[in-house]
Amino acid sequence: MTTETIASDNSAPARQQTAIDAVADAYTDTLIRLNPSFATELGLPGHETEYPDFSPAGHEEFAAAAREALAALDGLEPVDDVDAVTLDAMRERLGLQLEIHESGWDAADLNNIASPSQDIRAIFDLMPTDTADQWDHIAGRAHNVPAAIDGYIESLRSAMQDGKVAAARQVSIVIEQATKHAADDGFFANLTAGATTADGPLPPELQSKLDAGTAAARVAYARLAGFLESELLPVAPAKDAVGRSRYALASRSFLGATVDLEETYAWGVQELDRLIAEQERVAGEIRPGATIEEAKEILNNDPARQLKGTDALQAWMQELSDKAVAELAGVHFEIPDVMKTLECKIAPTDEGGIYYTGPSEDFSRPGRMWWSVPAGEDTFTTWAETTTVYHEGVPGHHLQVATATYRRELLNKWRRSVCWTSGHGEGWALYAEKLMQELGYLKDPGDHMGMLDMQRMRAARVVFDIGVHLELEVPERWGSGTWTPENGFDFLRANLPISEGQLKFEFTRYLGWPGQAPSYKVGQRLWEQIRAELESRPGFDLKAFHTKALNIGSVGLDTLKRALLG
Known part of the structure; x- marks a missing residue:
């Protein structure tokens, strides 16, 4: 497979749609019908109040759509390099989706960050609230939360009967989250209380509709918490490790590539050692003879590097992001004007x-960067967060995602909007962090230390995630025996430069979302x-x-390699 021909701007004539494009677009239309929340993510009208079917029947509908698309691709030949990438990517992504469905674990999906319990609530974050009509959409979707929750419960119960249940640690944290959403001071209660438009309060009838919808949503989340506590938790396994077979499938899903897990683990150990040595060198630049911890303490106590409160954090994020866009556009990257707006926001949750x-x-x-600040945290340091702005914004996720959205003259709907592979996307964002150092944006030793901290965190996640889930041997530097969550937590504490609240969240995330966390650093390695x-x-x-790489879109990394290297 050879590199695609890349249009220089969005005014270029569109490719004539091919038979392969038609299959991809038809599949995308089916996904939008089956998953109305996806339409909201894309900003497409007509599905503002709906949810996908989270029941076993809904899972089967998604699987049937994938089978139909793959069957339609059989016998089709690419007419150009763009087609070749689409065919390669769809066969890899949809084929793997069916493998996961056949394993039965899609129905058991439950963790602390990216499962239906979070998705059902999180879609409200993307819904506009400027007009009465938009609030009416929110009210309508709130009324549909109970059916979505009931479908999810049905799937969890079905998977439970098949012997597939998430670990008890994950069930317990989702019980806490669901209970919080159902509370008098939870998300839905606050949503109702904060309902206004630019013209003032909502009309009484609409406010009543919203109140009733959010009340029903709260009851539904209470029902989910009750089901999890009474039925799922008693049979949930205490063991967090998912084992080699399930882990290998998850790793392929997040990377779009097959890697040797033991070799990748060994590389992660070596990469972690390398980054620690580099941090020790930079610590000496901050103060001769300083340890890494001492250098960080110096940086944390520097008033010029401190931010107090979320308003200050948001303003600083926006200023740094705007500066990066202005200076990189046209010099190091192609950034059309429509892509130059990136909003930096504090998320409405504290998870x-x-x-x-x-x-x-x-x-x-526009594209948006969200910071979910844990409750009680109100002090932030710029040296530790500069690289995160580049990771989430430009040249990281915003440049990557917005480019694919923008290139409608080149990419079909599936390539622009549907195909997202974590190893590609997160690997690019980590590559972007390192690139900003290469381009001279992290010359300040503090900012450089912050970048190394983030890279070190991602390397440690490779070691922890593969090590714990495959129960591998602990490297001598970090202990002895095999990995367990307990010794893994101490290891993460030593290597993750985050608060105690964030550490607990991340620890639970890695245990409940196997293969996802390593995809960042492994993806960077493959890039x-x-x-x-x-x-x-x-x-x-x-x-x-x-330019060539970003215009391919977020395909699996094996597909990307074939597309770029030929």
Whole structure:
């Protein structure tokens, strides 16, 4: 497979739709019908109040759609390089989706960060609240929360009867989350209390509809918490490790590539050692003879590097993001004007984590960087967070996701909006962090230390995640015996530069979402291997490489490698 021809701007004539494009677009339309929340993510009208069917029947509908699309691709030949990538990517992604469905674990999906319990609530974050009509959509969707929750409970119960249940640790944390959403001061109660438009309070009838909808949503989340506590928790396994077979499937899902897990684990151990040594060197730049911990303490106590309160955090994020966009556009990256708006926001939840949501298809809703600040935390340090802004914004996720959305003259709907592979996306974002150092944006030793901290965290996650789930031997530097969650927590505490609240959240996340956390650093490794191979060839140009790679979209990393290396 050869590199795609890349249009230089969005005014270029669109490719004529091919038979493979038609299959991809038809499959995308089916996904939007089956998953109305996806339409909200894309900013598409017509599905504002609906949810997907989270029941076993709903899972089977998604599987049937994948089978139908794969059958439609049989016998089709690519007419150009763009088609070749689409065919490769769809066969890999949809084929793997069916493997996961056949394993039965899709119906048992439950963890502390990315399962239906969170998704059902989180879609409200993307719904606009400027007008009465928009609040009417929110009220309508709130009324549909109970059916969505009931379908989810049905799937969990069905998987339970098949012997597939998430670990007790995950069930317990979701009970806490669901109970919080159902509370008098939870998300839905606050949503109702804060309902206003630019013209003032909502009309009484609409406010009543919203009150009734959010009340029903609260009851539904209380029902979910009750089911989890009374039925699922008593049979949930105490063991967090998922084992090799399930882990290998998850790793392929998040990477879009097959890797040797033992070799990757050994590389993670070596990479962690390398990053610690580099941190020790930078600590000496901050103060001669300082340890890493001493250097961080110096940075934390520097008033010029401190932010107090979430308003200050949001303003600083926005200023740094805007500066990066302005300086990188046209120099190191192609960034069309419509992509230059990136909103930095404090998330409405306090569950921890920083994340990005992409723009709507017409860019009327811009890309957004969200910071979910754990309760009680109100002091932040710029040295520790600068690289995160580059990771989530430009040249990280925003540049990557918005580029794919923008390239409608080149990419079909599935390539632009549906195909997202964590190893590709998160690997690019980590590559972007390192690239900003390469481009001179992290010359300050404090900012450099912050970048190394984030890279070290991602390397430690490779070691922890693979080590705990496969129960491998602990490296001598970090202990003895085999990995367990208990010794793994101490290991994470030593290597993750985050607060106690964030640490507990991340620890639970890695145990409940196997394979996802390593996809960042392993994805970065695969991105860098592809670049290194191309750099060894005559005529390599870095900006051209970035343009070509980003215009392919977020495909699996094996597909990306075949597309770029030929």
